[in-house]
Amino acid sequence: MDDGPVRYSSIYLHFPFCETKCHYCDFYSLGREKTGPDDADLFEKALLSEIALRGERGEFADRIETIFLGGGTPSMTPPESMERIFKSLLKWTSPGQGYEWTMEANPSSITRERFKAYRDLGINRISMGVQSLRSDHLLKLGRVHNEREALDALESVFESGFTNVSTDLLCGVPGQTLADLDSHIQGLTAFPLTHLSIYLLTLTPGHPMYRDLPEESEQLDHLAFIHEKMTGLGFEHYEISNFAKPGHRARHNLVYWTGGSYLGLGPSAHSFSKSTPIRFRNPNSLHRWATPLLASPARLPVEEREELTPDQLELEKWMLAIRLEEGFPQDWIDTDSRRRKVEVLVREGLLESHPRLGGRLRATPRGFALSDALVRELS
Ligand code: SF4
Known part of the structure; x- marks a missing residue:
């Protein structure tokens, strides 16, 4: 593709x-x-x-x-x-x-x-x-x-x-x-x-x-x-x-x-194209990366290409939101089960209402430190 x-x-x-x-x-x-x-x-x-x-x-x-x-x-x-x-x-x-x-x-x-x-x-x-x-x-x-x-x-x-x-x-x-x-x-x-x-x-x-x-x-x-x-x-x-x-x-x-697009060049470099949404990667080896580039005609050395599924995108959305200070909008809490989980996480001091950005929740400093657990709960 x-x-x-x-x-x-x-x-x-x-x-x-x-x-x-x-x-x-x-x-x-x-x-x-x-x-x-x-x-x-x-x-x-x-x-x-x-x-x-x-x-x-x-x-x-x-x-x-x-x-x-x-x-x-x-x-x-x-x-x-x-x-x-x-x-x-x-x-x-x-x-x-x-x-x-x-x-x-x-x-x-x-x-x-x-x-x-x-x-x-x-x-x-x-x-x-x-x-x-x-x-x-x-x-x-x-x-x-x-x-x-x-x-x-x-x-x-x-x-x-x-x-x-x-x-x-x-x-x-x-x-x-x-x-x-x-x-x-x-x-x-x-x-x-x-x-x-x-x-x-x-x-x-x-x-x-x-x-x-x-x-x-x-x-x-x-x-x-x-x-x-x-x-x-x-x-x-x-x-x-x-x-x-x-x-x-x-x-x-x-x-x-923030899930934006970037192009990576050089051995092992990763790239992401948000609009497609495809992630691709160069080989983890100087020689495997360089050989197609120096061939005649030269070819791109992309080794792995993956189109993200809706489930992967949903997981990424939460992983990215939890890691940033801006957090995520409250309307992402769209099911009763998620609402209950959020209440528990707030009680445990891992999530809080954003003090400056109305209508948003964010990880507390302790939530940052336990971000994997937060993502597991919310995604
Ligand atoms: S070997 Fe050391 S200096 Fe080189 S990339 Fe790894 S951590 Fe950095």
Whole structure:
């Protein structure tokens, strides 16, 4: 089935290379030990081919509103290579007014000069993977930076002129205390961050660190602390794991969280076309992704394509509504059984009437922390 004449204004580019593979990482990424000498070249050539194929199909909107360079570690890409990639994209489209162009970066791949070069290319938002400010925890997680390098890297980002900067932190790390979280948040917000993402570390049951993960009650305490701390510092808790200064919510991610359309390019990248509604995905392998793109004639590498059923759409509707601060309209409570469930969830302190948006309900901070249960009840 064809994915139709969709013109995307939100684009995701997946850069698969990393210094090393972190111990908890689920993304498609290759540490240096898994990377051949020609892989960076192969990646760039294939990505240029994918951009050209999508461009020829008329799939880029005239104005791109958001671009997200994720991975992997896009900040390992030399600025000259990044420039060739941007130029090929901007042959087909232009940045919309007030566009958001985010690059993920890791502290180990940062220099001030490199960041200036990225800024000159049009990138206007950085999302830095700090994860922790305790060097022993960073080591345990398999990260290659330490606390000092993380703080130095943040300083370089601001010194090179970026003003819209987010960082990622992990909570639920074995051995992490409330005092750790407090000092990490203090340390990071000493910089003029506009955004902070705090994700709960999740591991599969077979993982060596799995049995050291904190109990659910401890996780809930930590999440409650994070909510209080961050909102006290003037950040809006606008999504389960995301906090923003007013006016600085992550626009690209909001496209995902509001069920909007986006086009993903690069190995393992996902796409969604809302009007069809079809989700599709590239192969989780640099070589399987690149081979059709570099064949003659070149072909798109889409590996999986799924048309969402009404039941899947209903489930997604609830999952998305529960994760956002805006919640959902009361008229979604359209059956007696749902009404009874909502009454219980309100009594349990997991749902509440939205304090500012009339006629809406939303998850409380505790409801955010138990969002899977909420979705199960309501969908
Ligand atoms: S830096 Fe990020 S993408 Fe790379 S291995 Fe670590 S967690 Fe995964």
